[in-house]
Amino acid sequence: MSEPAGAPLRIVVADDQASVREGLVLLLGGLPDIDVVAAAADGAEALALVDEHRPDAILLDLHMPVLDGIGATRRLAAEHPSVVVVVLTTYADDTSVRDALRAGARSYLTKDADRADIARALHAAVGGFSVLDPRAHAALLAPEAPPDAPRPTASPSDGLTEREWQILALIARGHTNPEIAAQLYLSGHTVKTHVSRIFAKTGSRDRAAAIGYAHRHSMG
Structure with missing residues (x-):
């Protein structure tokens, strides 16, 4: 009003x-x-x-x-x-x-x-x-993810966004944060923020646990 x-x-x-x-x-x-x-x-x-x-x-x-x-x-x-x-x-x-x-x-x-x-x-x-x-x-102003960026092959009820799925898939493939930032045209800080959210939403304590989660959901 x-x-x-x-x-x-x-x-x-x-x-x-x-x-x-x-x-x-x-x-x-x-x-x-x-x-x-x-x-x-x-x-x-x-x-x-x-x-x-x-x-x-x-x-x-x-x-x-x-x-x-x-x-x-x-x-x-x-x-x-x-x-x-x-x-x-x-x-x-x-x-x-x-x-x-x-x-x-x-x-x-x-x-x-x-x-x-x-x-x-x-x-x-x-x-x-x-x-x-x-x-x-x-x-x-950052560009959207490129069309060939990895996408989820499963849909668990963990609340991950599509971008977080993309990043988790890249983690599962062994990519580092700087490599993920370069591939998805994101800043290192943004990737770090997404990784922290991924860990929280998937209950992962570290990258190894996150990779295990990704493999269990057919992402790796």
Whole structure:
């Protein structure tokens, strides 16, 4: 909903980490031009609070329980199109950025942004402008995976994205992180982030365990 000129921006904050969530409420709530009307610990709670308070914008983390940030963004875009979504997350890899923007997020920031950056991004987004963190912008400009990149031959319910499947397949073939980065046109940091997620989602403690998982799912 749109506020009268000069009125504080009404926002909801959503982050599953209590310390981050409470910190953002304190930081942003202390600004005269921002009013934090509610704070949520997951995507489902965020939707309920948006429905209750009808804010101008929501500052949303991507990785949350119950309903993650991508799913929450899709629901918000469908059910509350006037509420602007600004992502604030740790991740700036190409998959996260593209998925968030495709779901309907207006802007994308990483958690090293300071209070002034976040406030400016919120106001700009409500004003109709998109703001991208420099790392997110670089990821967005990176080319999509080449058509001959490896694809999964199984579909386990582990939550791996297609890009994570591609990287896991390359790990199973013995490729190092730098080799994977070169083949998929990704930065070394992005590959490292994906590998960490792959380990977490597959319950792998190291590359050897991940390779074993890949072979069990006919990827190697």
